[in-house]
């Protein structure tokens with residue numbers, strides 16, 4: 076069993092940041108190349124966005140598998156080949172005499188190369204109180220949390236078919252769903268949405284924004300704004316559905332990123348700094364899928380191997 080001190084004293088061949096599909100694949104490929112590798116993941120559970128995917132039916136070899144089960148399979152693979160996983164969030168990268176330093180909220184680790192595989196996260200609404208109530212009434216994943224709101228009044232903020240899908244996931248559980256959208260929502264793509272608007276199970280507020288979330292321990296109400304009118308809704312659950320953005324804040328100003336904040340990579344996953352590679356959803360590769368993230372993770376680890384051996 077390695078101690079934190081011994082982990083910090085070591086100079087790894089590779090540090091992988093993020094244990095979603097891309098980071099796990101990078102860890103597996105690096106270990107198979109006999110590279111010393113440390114995987115840093117901010118959450119206790121590995122798997123990244125996979126954990127939130129109820130069903131994956133497009134990952135080759137698995138015609139139908141839940142995201143959670145696939146993430147558990149990936150974890151087993153990592154454990155089998157002894158990749159060390161540390162539960163820590165990287166907040167900064169430094170380049171020090173051809174060695175890289177990954178600074179986490181607790182420690183600093185050193186390596187000769189890095190693979191960044193930090194994926195994407197849900198966009199925030201920016202309303203007051205949002206951060207405070209995440210996990211205490213505010214959620215970004217109806218698939219994960221809809222069953223928690225049986226017979227409760229909930230809200231959904233967003234637009235388009237994604238928001239409609241969120242509403243449909245909530246309807247079997249919630250008493251009433253308020254659908255708040257900053258657009259004018261007068262076309263219902265899905266029959267079931269249309270029916271539930273008629274019967275009053277879905278209440279729509281068009282051209283409306285979120286002002287603030289309030290409550291003591293848990294979310295109790297949301298204040299919304301339509302034109303000049305402010306309305307208070309008593310609500311216990313609120314689902315924000317504004318899409319995703321790459322998790323790259325900690326490399327802004329260090330690596331080249333594009334206007335979507337994606338890390339720019341070349342064909343073999345090299346970034347703008349030699350020795351640093353990136354893979355999966357955090358990159359400018361346009362397709363965000365599990366099979367692509369794992370393939371890129373593998374490619375990034377192999378590119379790191381080539382870099383270390385001057386190939």
Ligand SMILES: Cc1cc2nc3c(=O)[nH]c(=O)nc-3n(C[C@H](O)[C@H](O)[C@H](O)COP(=O)(O)OP(=O)(O)OC[C@H]3O[C@@H](n4cnc5c(N)ncnc54)[C@H](O)[C@@H]3O)c2cc1C
Pocket residue numbers: 092093094095096097098115116117118121122123124125127128129130131132133134163164165166192193194195196322325354355356357363364365366368
């Ligand atoms: C609801 C939903 C359904 C989807 N359905 C499908 C589907 O059916 N089929 C399909 O192919 N794809 C699907 N996807 C997309 C797929 O999940 C992603 O393409 C894939 O997970 C990307 O993998 P990744 O490893 O690049 O990033 P992620 O899965 O986002 O993993 C990134 C990891 O990095 C960690 N991390 C982030 N920042 C730090 C940091 N600073 N320090 C340490 N760790 C950090 C995160 O905690 C996370 O574990 C879906 C996505 C969502 C959200």
